[in-house]
Amino acid sequence: MAHSAFSLHELGVTFGLADRSVVAFRDVSLEAEAGQFIVLIGPSGCGKSTLLRTIGDLLPASLGLVSVFGTEPRSARMERKISFVFQDATLLPWRTVLQNVQLPLQVGGWRKTGRPNRSPEDMIALVGLSGRENAYPRELSGGQRQRVSIARALVTNPDILLMDEPFGALDEITRDRLNEELLRIWREIGTTIVFVTHGLSEAAFLGEKVVVMSANPGRIMQVVDLTERKPGNRIDRSSAEFFEIASELRTILHRAYGEA
Structure with missing residues (x-):
C-alpha cells in the first residue's frame, strides 16, 4: 500500500x-x-x-x-x-549557478536536520546545465534560470516539491x-x-x-x-x-x- x-x-x-x-x-x-x-x-x-x-x-x-x-x-x-519552485526563479544575481544551487545547504541549519542531501553538481547535471556551473543568472535564458531553481529545490532531497x-x-x-x-x-x-x-x-x-x-x-x-x-x-x-x-x-x- x-x-x-x-x-x-x-x-x-x-x-x-x-x-x-x-x-x-x-x-x-x-x-x-x-x-x-x-x-x-x-x-x-x-x-x-x-x-x-x-x-x-x-x-x-x-x-x-x-x-x-x-x-x-x-x-x-x-x-x-518540502521544497518550493515559484514562477520567478529568484536566483541571487551575485552567485553563480553552482553557488545558487548550494545555497539551501548553507542556510537554515541544514546540517542539524540530519537529512542526506543531493550533490549540487549532480542536480545541475540532472537539469541539463552541465558546463554552466560558473555562469551568473544574467548570462542565462529564462528557461535556464528556472532549471537552476529546480536544481536548487532538489538539492535538499525533498519528499515533496511544490x-x-x-x-x-x-x-x-x-x-x-x-x-x-x-x-x-x-x-x-x-x-x-x-x-x-x-x-x-x-x-x-x-x-x-x-x-x-x-x-x-x-x-x-x-x-x-x-x-x-x-x-x-x-x-x-x-x-x-x-x-x-x-x-x-x-x-x-x-x-x-x-x-x-
Whole structure:
C-alpha cells in the first residue's frame, strides 16, 4: 500500500477578520500518494497558490487539517521535507549557478536536520546545465534560470516539491521542453510533485491526477485521475488521447468559470 504524501481534510483559508474577511478556499479534502504528480488548475482567484502555500507551511490553515508525510506542515518544513519552485526563479544575481544551487545547504541549519542531501553538481547535471556551473543568472535564458531553481529545490532531497506556475512566463516551445524535462527528472528521483498551472495542455501532459478548482469561494470541483489513461504518466502530445484529456479538462474548467 502506498504511503500518503499529504492529506487535506475540510481545509479552509480566510484572510482578514469579520466583515472584512475574504475566503480563499474552503472544504478542501484531498489525498495524494507518495511519488504522485498532482496538477492544480482553476480560474484566477480560486485559491490554487494559497492551497500550495498551506501545504508548504507558508500560510496557516484557518479550518481543517493538513498532514504532510504523517506530520504537521511546520514539522515537515522544519525537517526540510518540502521544497518550493515559484514562477520567478529568484536566483541571487551575485552567485553563480553552482553557488545558487548550494545555497539551501548553507542556510537554515541544514546540517542539524540530519537529512542526506543531493550533490549540487549532480542536480545541475540532472537539469541539463552541465558546463554552466560558473555562469551568473544574467548570462542565462529564462528557461535556464528556472532549471537552476529546480536544481536548487532538489538539492535538499525533498519528499515533496511544490511548484507554483514555474513555466508560466516562458514561451510555449520552451515550456513544452521543460515539461518533458520535468517528467524525466520526476521519474528519476521519485519526489511527489504538486504543480499549479493555468495551462490545460500542461495539465494534461504532466498530471497523473488533475484537481480542478472553482472560485468564490475556492473549492475542489472535480478530481480527474489519469493514471489508467496515461500508463507511467506518459502520453504523446499528438495523440487522440491527449486531445481528449485536454478537451475534458477544458469542459470541466468552463463549468468552474461559470461558477466563479
